[in-house]
Amino acid sequence: MRLQRPPSGASSAGSAARALLRIARAELSHLGAIHPSDRPWAMPVAASLASGLPLLAGAYFGHIGYGLISSLGGMVFLYLPETSMQHRMLWLMACASGMMACYTLGLASEFSALLRFPALTFMAVLVMMTLRLYGVGPPGGVFFIMAAAIGAYTPVAPDQFPYAVGLFALGTLVACAVAFAYSVHTLRRRPPKPVPALPAPSFDFVVYDSVVIGLCVGASLGLAQLLQMQRPYWVPVSCLAVIQGASLRAVWTKQLQRILGTTAGVGVAWALLLPLGPWGIALAVMVLTVIVEAIVVRNYGVAAIFITPLTILLADAANLAGVPAGTLLHARLLDTVLGALFGLLGGVCLHHGLLRDRLSSGLRRLILRPPA
Numbered sequence: 001m002r003l004q005r006p007p008s009g010a011s012s013a014g015s016a017a018r019a020l021l022r023i024a025r026a027e028l029s030h031l032g033a034i035h036p037s038d039r040p041w042a043m044p045v046a047a048s049l050a051s052g053l054p055l056l057a058g059a060y061f062g063h064i065g066y067g068l069i070s071s072l073g074g075m076v077f078l079y080l081p082e083t084s085m086q087h088r089m090l091w092l093m094a095c096a097s098g099m100m101a102c103y104t105l106g107l108a109s110e111f112s113a114l115l116r117f118p119a120l121t122f123m124a125v126l127v128m129m130t131l132r133l134y135g136v137g138p139p140g141g142v143f144f145i146m147a148a149a150i151g152a153y154t155p156v157a158p159d160q161f162p163y164a165v166g167l168f169a170l171g172t173l174v175a176c177a178v179a180f181a182y183s184v185h186t187l188r189r190r191p192p193k194p195v196p197a198l199p200a201p202s203f204d205f206v207v208y209d210s211v212v213i214g215l216c217v218g219a220s221l222g223l224a225q226l227l228q229m230q231r232p233y234w235v236p237v238s239c240l241a242v243i244q245g246a247s248l249r250a251v252w253t254k255q256l257q258r259i260l261g262t263t264a265g266v267g268v269a270w271a272l273l274l275p276l277g278p279w280g281i282a283l284a285v286m287v288l289t290v291i292v293e294a295i296v297v298r299n300y301g302v303a304a305i306f307i308t309p310l311t312i313l314l315a316d317a318a319n320l321a322g323v324p325a326g327t328l329l330h331a332r333l334l335d336t337v338l339g340a341l342f343g344l345l346g347g348v349c350l351h352h353g354l355l356r357d358r359l360s361s362g363l364r365r366l367i368l369r370p371p372a
Helices: 008-031 042-061 064-079 085-109 113-133 142-152 158-187 203-226 234-243 248-272 277-295 300-319 325-351 353-368
Strands: none
Touching: 042 064, 042 158, 042 277, 064 085, 064 142, 064 158, 064 277, 064 300, 085 113, 085 142, 085 158, 113 142, 113 203, 113 234, 142 158, 142 234, 142 300, 203 234, 203 325, 203 353, 234 248, 234 300, 234 325, 248 300, 248 325, 277 300, 300 325, 325 353
């Protein structure tokens, strides 16, 4: 008996289904990959103290809003390197100065909506150029731009402007003090790592990449403002978090992890948006910081589940009264999706070989054109 050959259409459909299945399995393997980590257990605890101590002080004195500003400055602790005591403290204080400058410029742009887009674009380009010149690793420019973006949408009266900057600076000082105590503890148990050599300052690495990242960050904020999104400052932060991937594969995976993790994190945030009170806010931020810093180096997508409620509390805890939780979380999810898509677009400009060569050549001619 002769076997009949299946119709060509059914064979094509089966091949397509198998190809899609292979792609889905590959994506799941990237999304669910667990990376090794050599972080000491004390590091997440110290990070939670750097961001949580200002909140505890704010809760004690009845000014949780002031504590939130200082807590944002305390995030500079995450830039602490694993080098010698002299190098790591000098490095951290330099990062603290940079974050204070970003917050100050962002806060100044709050007085005019027209200044926010050019100010954030300029800061993103300048921050990325500086970080690339000095070889600053993760978390890269995320917290610099977060400080600028949140400052740009913080309503502050002109006579309170120096006060807000001082509160932010106080938070960075707390982080430096915590970093010193943490370093004394850690260096007794682990030898310091050597200071890494500075990367070669090529045009593409320092200038082209920074300009592309800055334009994408600024454009994402500009579109968020045009769409009149309620909290547009999360859009450029999500864009920068995604675009910093080391390859197009990494950018693609990170934007999926960011979107899926934020979607899941909305459920966690829903539970935390119950009336916590000042002490509850402080403790929630500290616990979430410990969880995020323990997980983020292993799997960014899982960490994003807890990053969502953490960042909502840091930016909006002082203004949650009377705001429906569903409205806030829906806006947060839309901000993340829009920012991640801009980050993916920027990643294509950074890592697609042909497109990168053409854009880089055009930028080089524009900047390095000899005077007529």
